[in-house]
Amino acid sequence: MAQIIDASLLARIDNVQRAYTHALERRNMEGWLATFNNPGTYELTTQEHVKHNLPVGMMLDDCYERLQDRCTYVNEVWNHAVEHYQPRYQIYRNFCEMQNDGTIHADTNFTVFYTGPDGHSHLLVVGHYHDNIIEVDGELRFSSRKAILDTAVPPRYLIYPV
Amino acid sequence: MNSPISPLSPVDLQNWSDHTRVPFSVYTDPDIYRLELERIFYGPFWQPVALVCEIPEIGDYKTFFIGETPLIVTHTGENEFHTMVNACSHRGVELTNEFLGKANDFTCPYHGWVFDNKGECHVTPGEERFRADFKKSDFGLTQLRTTVWSQVVWATFDPATPSMEEFLGDAAPALRNALGGGERPLxxxxxxxxxxxxxxxIYMDNDGYHAGLLHTAFRLLDFQGGQGIQISGGTGGHWGIDYGTKPYEDNGxxxxASVVETRNNELTATVNLIRPLCQSVKHLNSINFRFARPLGPGKTEVHYTYLGFVDDDxxxxxxxxxxxxxxxxxxxFVSIEDSAVFERVQKAITAPHNTVNFVKGLAESPDGKRCMQNDEAGSTPWWNDYKQRMGL
Incomplete structure (x- = not known):
């Protein structure tokens, strides 16, 4: 396990992070899905759950089929009924490490603001990503992404993954 | 009971006559909200403050709220729990801000007063210079009446609150079923x-009764989830539906599809609204108990608390x-529309001379005590009680 200092690899890691947030900012769920490997997993939980070792957090897509279904939820099932909001991301790389098996372990802070249909903007959530990233066919993808919120009680219901 | 109506109250409140047609201002008026705290949240209602499984060991504690009052709920002995106001009896400082923790005593960070987990005061630094008649025993934390029913810890400020059985009335069986029958450890x-x-x-009016109406997921899956009877009863018009579900047939x-799969033949399904502000749902294999608190007249914080059983394989x-x-x-997947409806109703109820109307099911059930799953009549016993209790 070694800290990654190679600038070109760090730039590629930053790119997959940006592809992820870029997709969510455009409600492009297929673009979101494309940042994951198959098999791949996504979990949204809180620091409170981590502290108390509680398994049920905010969202749990622990197989690729659930990642696909989350796209269906947003695009089809919920689309007509929910009040969509515009999320905006600020992300900051904490560290990236190369594991002995060639996978990358990354930790990245995020802050998400949102703007509602009324045009008012607010802070949505704050936290950090705990990622495992692998290279497939020359591209980096998440094999697992765990978003851990410092925010125990978001100020509105979440429609999209974080 | 004094009427809260004053010449300055919204005209809707002054003219409110039919409890099935609720003026919008009842949901928005700040004076109404303050009176609700007094007459409802601090009145004769048992309110859930913890589940035994959140604080399973002696010495465990949880912080929560009733109304706007911060509380500490402690596990102090075999089936013994205490609920105390989370404020030092000296100068009112919050004693702990941990959501879940373990402690045999609580030390005030301001002047160092120490209270055991039953709320008794034991240490008061500088006592030699206190007034002559000072006694620690007079300065315990404010206690709430506390009881345990169906593995839920309930508390009330009001000495007049009836027993749990009388409080829940006919709504008790469905709630007990939601929690696995009450005996199987959660x-x-x-x-x-x-x-x-x-x-x-609004959160309480618009959840629970509408499963087959609102939720797109049920329709897409061709999965209506079952039918049941709303049974209303107890203090303030709680209601429960014990409806059972048919197993989902995968339509691709x-x-x-495991998200809607029923395993172990657990076909029991119930939805419960416990007044003033609690819900509990058992659907498929998911069990959740929803603690909640008002954050002023326009916001509500809800803690969906998910449960299994200790003996689950x-x-x-x-x-x-x-x-x-x-x-x-x-x-x-199924329920996000609830969240959307809550907020969209709130946005639209600012107009004067308008009412929220409960109509469906009243033809067959004028008192609302027995009605069908998707009927609105089941909410009317609550509104009848609310109107009288609030003096409106």
């Missing part, structure tokens, strides 16, 4: 906490976790 799996931008009564819409334990995380919460 296990805490996690939380989904959220703020809904709506009045607490989802890639992973590995397969059903994992299934409950996977289903609970994605099915019925504020961002749930």
């Amino acid at each position: 296990k805490l799996l996690g939380y989904q906490k959220i703020v809904f931008n709506c009045n607490w009564k 819409y989802l890639n992973d 590995d397969d059903i334990a994992e299934h409950r976790i996977r289903q609970s995380a994605n099915l019925l919460g504020p961002s749930g």
Whole structure:
């Protein structure tokens, strides 16, 4: 396990992070899905759950089929009924490490603001990503992404993954 | 009981006559909200403050609220729990801000007063210079009446609150069923906490009764979930539906249909609204108990608390976790529309001379005590009680 200092690899890691947030900012769920490997997993939980070792957090897509279904939820099932909001991301790389098996372990802070249909903007959530990233066919993808919120009680219901 | 109506009250309140047609201002008026705290939240209602499985060991504690009052709920002995106001009896400082913790005593960070986990005061630094008649025994933490029913710890400020059996009335069986019958030990799996931008009564009016009407997911899956009878009873018009579900037949819409799969033949399904501000739902293999508190007249904080059973085998334990995380919460596959409806109602109820109307089911059930699953009549016993209790 070694800290990654190679600038070109760090730039590629930053790119997959940006592809992820870029997709969510455009409600492009297929673009979101494309940042994951198959098999791949996504979990949204809180620091409170981590502290108390509680398994049920905010969202749990622990197989690729659930990642696909989350796209269906947003695009089809919920689309007509929910009040969509515009999320905006600020992300900051904490560290990236190369594991002995060639996978990358990354930790990245995020802050998400949102703007509602009324045009008012607010802070949505704050936290950090705990990622495992692998290279497939020359591209980096998440094999697992765990978003851990410092925010125990978001100020509105979440429609999209974080 | 004094009427809260003054010449300055919204005209809707001054003219409110029919409890099935609720003026919008009842959901928005700040004076009404202050009176609700006094007459309802601090009145003769048992309110859930913890589940035994959240604080399973002696010495465990949880912090929560009734109304706007911060509380500490402690596990102090075999089936013995205490609920105390989370404020030092000296100068009112919050004693702990941990959501879940373990402590035999609580030390005030301001002047160092120490209270045991039953609320008795034991240490008061500098006591030699206190007034002559000072006695520690006079300065315990403010206690609430506390009881345990069906593995839920309930508390009330009001000495006149009736027994739990009388308080829940005919709504008790469905709630007990939601919690696995009351005897099988529950296990805490996690939380989904959220703020809904709506009045607490909007949250209660608009959940539970409408499963087959609102939720697109049920229609896409060709899965209506069952039929049942709303049974209303007890103090303030709680209601419960014990409806049972048919197992979902996979129509290929989802890639992973386990989110709507029923395992172990657990066909019991119930929805419960416990007044003033609690819900509990058991659907498929997901069990959730929803603690909540008002954050003023326009916001409500809800803690969806997910549960399994201590004796679950590995397969059903994992299934409950996977289903609970994605099915019925504020961002749930089936239930996210609830969240949307709560907030959209709140946005639109500012107009004067308008009412929220409960109409469906009143033809067959004028008193609302027995009605069908998707009827609105089941909410009317509550509104009848509310109107009288508030003196409106």
